[in-house]
Amino acid sequence: MRSLWIQIVLLIIYLFLVFFVSRLLDMVLWYHNAIPSTQIVDPLLLSVRQLKQLLENRGVSYTGYVEKRELAQLVEASAQVVQSEVEELSENSESSDERLPTPPTPSRFRGRLHFYEEVEDTKDSVWLVQVVPADSQQHDAQMDDYSWRVVCNQVAPFAIRTGIFDCKLDRRLCQSKGWHQPLLLLALPKGSKAKDRVVLRTFTSMRPQPIMEWVRDQLSIRVKTVDSIHDLECEWLEEETCNSTTASNSLREVKVLLLTTLLHPPLFLAALSIKFTGRIKFGMFTVKKQDSDSLHKKLKHLDYRMPSYLVITPERKVIYGHRRFEHFNFDSMNRFLRAVQPEMNDVFLGSLIVVNMLVTLQIFQVSMQLWWKHLARCLWILISYNFWLFAVWLLILATYRFSAVNYFVDKCLVVVRTISLTELGCLLRTDWQTVSRYPYIFLSTFLMYSVLAIWLLKRHCAAEAEEESESDHPWWEVLPVDSYWINCFFRPMATLSRPLPPSELELEDGIEMLIERLAVPNLWLQPVIPNEYIKELPIWRFRGWESSPKQCSTVEVSCQSPQAIERLMDGEEQRISCTCSLDTVKFRQSSDKKSDRCSLLPYGLTEPCNCVDVISSKNGLCEDSGDESGSVPGGMLPTSECAVCLETYVWGSVLCGLPCGHSYHHCCIMLWLQQDNHHCPVCRWPTYKAKHLHRE
Known part of the structure; x- marks a missing residue:
């Protein structure tokens, strides 16, 4: 979440910089030209070619107008002319060297289905289609390539799409429609509702000028x-x-x-x-x-x-x-x-651009030493961000008909409309127009800004980045579902009471546990844990937690008191040296008089463990203790009693430690583990998994 907010702040800073640089460029251009872009220009000062270009861009017919004054009056009757429009007109005329520029390539329909899909299913656009009859004798009457190119050039500025339908590809459609001679089709919505039914108008003349007059008349009906x-x-x-x-x-x-x-x-x-x-x-x-x-x-x-x-x-x-x-x-x-008045699709495209800009900033924050990890993380970021964007939009579209959602959308439209009609909205549209003209410049500057911003951010947060280095992370942490959900798949359900950092999860254990879960009927409740790890647990004789002889560790309160158990469960053990005599420790004698053993009933266990009576025995070792040492292994937490049987440690007892640092009587913890309790009785840490000391 913190990373997301950093990306949002960086994106806002970049957009502000673009806005600021645009205002500086406007001031430079204004100082250079000394003429404001909104100044009204007298049409008589323009050339005849410029006047005709203005009329063509506006879609005003100048047939029959020959004199320059007549053309200027016609321009004034359509709309006023401003300085920026004249400059834009000059730039377009200089960029096009050809007398007749190449129009957009007309669509060539492959048959009935393609024609219906393109023409009749697009209900917010206009199509001009040339029908070529199947009879070859009629080809002389159809439009030549030059005239068709002229028509396509004249309708292209008004977003009128063009196409060619050859009746040889679908004779049945032409026969059913009565298209037996060369003609033109004009497809446009019939009514005034959004996505209304499409109607087809026909025209038989093949000359460019009458065609444009016919198109203008047909579309003017909608005003x-x-x-x-x-x-x-x-x-x-x-x-x-x-x-x-x-x-x-x-x-x-x-x-x-x-x-x-x-x-x-x-x-x-x-x-x-x-x-x-x-x-x-x-x-x-x-x-x-x-x-x-x-x-x-x-x-x-x-x-x-x-x-x-x-x-x-x-x-x-x-x-x-x-x-x-x-x-x-x-x-x-x-x-x-x-x-x-933006459409839903316009807002969606805007949100898509913003989200992918955030993706770019997030990708530049990825630092993996292996290239395949870096690529996997980048792909995951790209897919996840866009997935959540599409999910949110699907939810909006699904609930749009509800009155509450519709009311909220209407209020958002009011805010957008109010901003758009202000001077700030005009400046934002100006910047967007500039960005649309030069997208590569915008993309390159954004990439340069992303690299520089992330580099400065990483230098500022070098210590934090070091803690999150790749060496401490498993391979699946390239996926940022890092903490809880990954552990749900690779940890037993008992450990979910205490969410753990993802770096504590080992690859081998997680994959092995997943395979074992798939092999048992109760799939996710009780995974089978291998018992080989028990042989690796440290075992030693208790001779106190310090080097002085006959010293034991205890706590300030009574070992049998609820406060001691509570503090032990919270991991707040304290090391306080005290002297205690062995004869003060009380045991419950078992019925086995031959072995003179004590039966300690561990807490929560159904079977007692048998230990040598420390009062009569000199070494106080369990018979099945295995190899044990006298020194305390590293990482063990000093404590005074076994949390399983709630008995105080005595001199010479055999203890067993767990990876979390807690220790118990060897017999007690063995019975605990053999009952398929593969976690620490105190902190619930898995007993089969190592724990890093620096995280304690």
Whole structure:
């Protein structure tokens, strides 16, 4: 979690740096040009070629207009011209050396299914399809390659997709549709709802100019015409004096209204009405002389000029084109409207970019010595982050119809829309447009920033990184499900009461336990533990925890008191030297008089263990003690009594230690382990697994 927050902070810092550098570049360009990008340019100062390019980008037909003044007036009637739009126009004309640039490659449909999949299933776009008849005698009447290329170039700026359907590939479809001669198909949504049914319009002329006029007329139908000033006030401007039900029903709608002297809307506005079907309402009002004065009074607070593109939201009204990079073409207004009324897919793509930027920052933090471990960890990070992103989005889409979720989404849209209509939102869109133009520069700078930021972070946290070095981690810790869930698969259920660090888990033990679990019926409850490790447990004679003879270790309180047991269970043993005589230790005598042994009944055991009576015996050793030494093994915790039988250690008793450091009577712990209790009675640490001392 801490690493995730570090990544988020680093990402925010990078985005802030991009914003700051962009503002510096804007100041440099403004100082160099000495002309603000939003300054209005007189169209008469432009060349005829520039005027025609502006009209083509806006989708306004200039057929019959020859004089430069006529073209300039037509440009002014469509929209005003700003300095940044002229600069962008000059850059595009310089970058294209060809007189007729290469259009996007048209799709070639392979048959009926491919045609239906591409054309009729995409309900938010427009298709222009050329139908080639199966009869070869009709080929002379069809469109030549040059004319088709001209048409594709003219419709490409408005996101109109093109394709070719050859009836030789599916004669039955052409016969059922009546496509027996060369023609053009225009596929577009029928209604005003999102994902509405697609209708096909046909056109038989094969000349580019009539084709463009036909496409413009068909798409202009989608822009609603406002007939009177009263309808404008009630249905679009939502004046308080209007009490109509239509005004109250459209309070939550986002609308774009063109106020102009043209009789037909530009093609870019009509194409946008198709793309934002069901999300934004588009309209056009042809301003007459008698309505101009009253319209100026209503919109004077918005710096209204003729013509204007009025964007109406439930929160406020703004005029499009007064800020930087708000040009009057399809791409620029599409970017603006997607920020004002984003679609779920737009938000998803934004979240996908942000998450993968976080993935990049996380990958640069991975430091593995072996290349395959490094690659495995990087792949896991990439897959896991994107998996959780998709899981969250699936949950959102599944619960979107609930009223609470829908209400929350609407409030988020209000926040996004409010920010988008401010100057800050305009600057963010400007930066996004710059990043979209030069993606490689953005990617390279982000990678350089990631390397530098992670390098500085690692230098600052060198000590912490050393603790998490690869030598202390098993191979599966390349997967960051490191602590609890991995242990659930590779540790017995009894040990889950105390979650352990993942580095305490050994590979061999974990894999062997997993195989043994699969071999028993009660799969996850009682795994079979091999008993070979018992032979390796340290055994020694108790001669005290210090070098002085006949000294034993005890605690300040009575060994039989509940406080002592409680402190022993918490691992708070204390070493306090005291003298005790052997005759003060009491044992329960067994019925076996021949061996004169004592029967100590361990706590929780059903069978007693037999030890030599230390009062009558000199060595006090169990007969099956094996090889034992007199010195205390390293890592043992000093304690005064056996936590199994609750009896105090006496001089010469045989003790057995566990990997956790706790010690017991050898006989007591052997009976404990033989009953399939493979963990320490005190701390529950597995008795078959070593424990690192530095973690105590």
